[in-house]
Amino acid sequence: MENLKLQYLKSFFTRFDACFIIEHFLRYYKTWVEIDPLLLQPWLTNDVALDMILLENQFPFFVLEGLYNLAIPHHETLDLPSFLNVAFNYFKPHNQQNIRPEKSLLDLKIHEGVLRMPCFKVHSSTKIFIRNIIAFEQCHHLCSPNYITEYIMILDFLINTGKDVNILVEKKILVNLLDDDAVATMVNNLCCNVTLPYIKSGYRSLCDELNGFYENPRNKYKAIFIHDYLR
Numbered sequence: 001m002e003n004l005k006l007q008y009l010k011s012f013f014t015r016f017d018a019c020f021i022i023e024h025f026l027r028y029y030k031t032w033v034e035i036d037p038l039l040l041q042p043w044l045t046n047d048v049a050l051d052m053i054l055l056e057n058q059f060p061f062f063v064l065e066g067l068y069n070l071a072i073p074h075h076e077t078l079d080l081p082s083f084l085n086v087a088f089n090y091f092k093p094h095n096q097q098n099i100r101p102e103k104s105l106l107d108l109k110i111h112e113g114v115l116r117m118p119c120f121k122v123h124s125s126t127k128i129f130i131r132n133i134i135a136f137e138q139c140h141h142l143c144s145p146n147y148i149t150e151y152i153m154i155l156d157f158l159i160n161t162g163k164d165v166n167i168l169v170e171k172k173i174l175v176n177l178l179d180d181d182a183v184a185t186m187v188n189n190l191c192c193n194v195t196l197p198y199i200k201s202g203y204r205s206l207c208d209e210l211n212g213f214y215e216n217p218r219n220k221y222k223a224i225f226i227h228d229y230l231r
Contacts, residue, residue, distance in 0.1 A: 018059055018067050022083070024048070025090045029080070049091075050128060055135045061087075106151050110206050113213040120155075121175040127186050134194060150203055152190050157207065159187045 051057055068083040080086070109116045133148045159165055162180030169176050176183055213219055 018064055021052070021059065021064060022068050022071065025083075025086045026080075028090045029086050050125065053128060053132055055132045055139075106147055108151075108154065108203070108206060110209050113210075113219065115206075115210060117173045119172060119175060121177070122183050122186075123177040127190070130190055134190065138194060146196055149191065149194060149196055152187065153196065154203060154207070156187050156191055159184050 064087075065083045068086075072078065072080060081089075103118060107118055130148065130152060134152065137146045137149050158168065162184050165174060165176060165180040165183045168174040169180075174183070178186075
């Protein structure tokens with residue numbers, strides 16, 4: 001495996017793409033005196049960032065990390081972090097969900113018929129981010145969990161129309177920076193033609209419990225009574 005990695009690393013050593021990515025990330029980690037003429041316009045900078053997120057433009061991480069360590073072998077003494085931290089710093093502004101290890105986006109819970117979900121922010125770039133993560137999970141679904149695909153499918157169960165989006169916004173589950181109908185269309189289409197052999201037991205039991213609560217006649221009559229007489 002190590003020999004394969006070494007061959008792969010050597011085959012990419014002269015590629016300008018990898019060198020560009022490393023330099024580009026470093027420019028954002030530390031302010032360079034020299035200005036890159038290719039990125040004088042803000043929209044160009046944003047386009048480059050979005051292009052790097054696309055699955056078809058991905059480099060194997062170990063290639064970039066290996067080149068970084070070869071180019072800057074003593075990066076610790078130069079007050080530069082590991083390439084992982086440099087990359088994380090570059091994409092930090094795009095983490096608009098503000099996801100933290102202790103407060104996972106996928107932490108769905110149900111208690112006495114009440115579904116609790118962490119807040120999810122929907123903006124103009126959400127479709128690009130989510131679609132590329134789903135595509136990545138589809139390419140590796142046999143060897144890694146489909147965390148985001150399963151989450152979007154659960155969201156798709158809850159959202160059919162713009163009215164459903166509006167309810168989730170009122171309940172502070174969604175922060176919507178788009179039109180309600182546009183969000184509904186986006187969610188309904190994200191998992192089209194997506195293969196998911198199974199859904200993890202936690203989500204499956206959550207769906208069963210939600211359906212059971214909904215089908216309970218007592219809960220149905222209670223909802224009708226509140227809707228018709230206790231507005």
